[in-house]
Amino acid sequence: MERRPLLQTILVYAAAVILAVVIIVPFAWLAIMSISSAADLSSRPLNWLPQTFDFSRYGKLLTVASNSAGQAFLASLRNSLVVAGMATIVALIVAVPSAWAVSRHKQVGWSIYLAIATYMLPAVALSVPLYKGLAALGLLNNVFGLAAVYLTILAPFTAWLLKSGFDAVPREIESAAMIDGARLDQILRRLTLPLAAPAVATAALFALLLAWDEFFYALLFTSDQRAKTLTVAIADLAGGRIADYGLIATAGVLAALPPVIIGIVMQRALVAGLTQGGVKG
Amino acid sequence: MSDLNIEGLRKSYGNAETLKGIDLSLEHGEFLVLLGPSGCGKSTLLNCIAGLLEPTAGDIRIGGRSVLGVHPKDRNIAMVFQSYALYPNLDVARNIGFGLEMRGVPADERARAVARAAETLQITSLLKRRPSELSGGQRQRVAIGRALVRDPAIFLFDEPLSNLDAKLRSEMRLELKRLHEMLGATIIYVTHDQIEAMTLATRIAVMREGRIDQLADPETIYRDPANLYVAGFVGSPAMNIFDAHVVAGQHGPAAALDADGSTVALDPGLHRNGTPGTAVHLGVRPEAVRLAVPGEPSSVTAKVEVIELTGPEKLVTATVGDVRFTARLDPNSRVAKGETRQFVFDPRAIRLFDRATGNALTAG
Secondary structure, X not given: OOOOOHHHHHHHHHHHHHHHHHHHHHHHHHHHHHHOOHHHHHOOOOOOOOOOOOOHHHHHHOOOOOOOHHHHHHHHHHHHHHHHHHHHHHHHHHHHHHHHHHHHOHXXXXXXXXXXXXXXXXXXXXXXXXXXXXXXXXXXXXXHHHHHHHHHHHHHHHHHHHHHHHHOOOHHHHHHHHHOOOOHHHHHHHHHHHHOHXXXXXXXXXXXXXXXXXXXXXXXXXXXXXXXXXHHHHHHHHHOOOOOHHHHHHHHHHHHHHHHHHHHHXXXXXXXXXXXXXXXX | OOXXXXXXXXXXXXXXXXXXXXXXXXXXOOEEEEEOOOOOOHHHHHHXXXXXXXXXXXXXXXOOEEOOOOOXXXXXXXXXXXXXXXXXXXXXXXXXXXXXXXXXXXXXXXXXXXXXXXXXXXXXXXXXXXXXXXXXXXXXXXXHHHHHOOOOOEEEEEOOOOOOOXXXXXXXXXXXXXXXXXXXXXXXXXXXXXXXXXXXOOEEEEEEOOEEEEEEOHHHHHHOOOEHHHHHHOOOOOOEEEEXXXXXXXXXXXXXXXXXXXXXXXXXXXXXXOOOOOEEEEEEOHHHEEEOXXXXXXXXXXXXXXXXXXXXXXXXXXXXXXXXXXXXXXXXOOOOOOOEEEEEEOHHHOEEEEOOOOEEOOOO
């Protein structure tokens, strides 16, 4: 390793620690809140560390008893999984061919920038036309309707990410495969997609997070447990006459878990894919 | 029947014409090298043959059948790319067998073919590895193996050795020559390296600006270049070129160098057509220049400027008037920098080129 002056080393580590703290503290506080007693949360001065650990709120949110907070929460969790999952999968299905086309045929490159340009519009500008459109199709308060709206956001974004991934795969590899007799779908499936796996995984993960965290459209286009997503459900918890901050924090922790788990699983798969065979023979 | 026929092939990009009418015919077992600087159209020509590019005009026939509009996979060709273009996510065995796999060849038959190709290329021990675990030379062998296993009518090589270091390059050159002789395969090989061209080819097509300047066997290309361009491109150090005029000498035809008026003898058999007074470029290869013995007629007086001992030879750069030329001398030659010495050009090795067109004056 290169030699560094001591001061520089200290500064580098200090910067890293500050960054880590900035990232971790809000989530740590969320987790602490979720297991603090109501008394600890409302005492002044604030108890940064709870006197007792209170896990009851987790139980409260994870029950299926009818008309309970748990039922509403679990329904919204399911809705979020369905909406974000569908939107992400369809976005990838749409984005892979279009990103490949844009990457390999520069003459249609302008189209992706046009799609990205729709990002310049604020969400609120599209909300009325989208609302009217969904209403006309009978898709208001419907997971498919919301997923379709999310698809319009995710597809350009994933296509753009995938394009840079495909750009990094040498064209000569595809030419070689073409001469070897592979059809276009075989080239994509066997070579281009596996080689662009990091970009595909990144696109999928970010698309999922984008859909998972979306609040504005979900708030506008859903109204009850049939389609309401987690972000809206959490907001509902805060909207009552007495807000239980601990409960909101608990919902926040639980809402963060699925994307975190998916992220970890995907990262494992990704690393495995890249090093597979790297240690054999 | 020829393995490959190309007639009037043109390729344009917008207004820019990259190939300006290529005619070529290749017999079975030939090793044709397309030689030229970058941008001369040699890779474009190769890609047209491969089917990766569609020509604008003209015809390409492989084994007598026109392949215009035919998909690359149905042209019965295999191609080795400059970057090797191996499939990084597949092991060596699957890389080599990919073409057979895509063509639905049964697994056991495929395995036998892969094993045979690997044996030919001496890479059997590498079959389980991934391309990332191979050295440049090994990757090159795998890329060749991928072509070999398909047993195509024509092998296409696109500057396959240019990513290798000098030592490996000469090893692989030898290997390619051995393979060609062993397989009797028909090969088209693109390079800008004249050593590769000279050593590998049965015929060389020297290309310039979308045209073939000369198509001949390596010996002819070197000995009788068709024009000044070919003369300058092939050979290192390059052929010496002097401005000169044909004169009537005392003992047959001769040429007077414009630089200082000294006359050099020409071979009467080779230069019957040079009528006295014709303005020419006189070309002579460095190895055909030697030091004169004292009092030798038709010698050229020049000042020695640079001496480079390369090991097997001494390269002497000298000037006559303001024209610089190189002589390839015996390493034991006694010659010193700054000296003025007499040099003699071998009359049989002198070539004359028309001053206006640059084309060689033919003997006939």
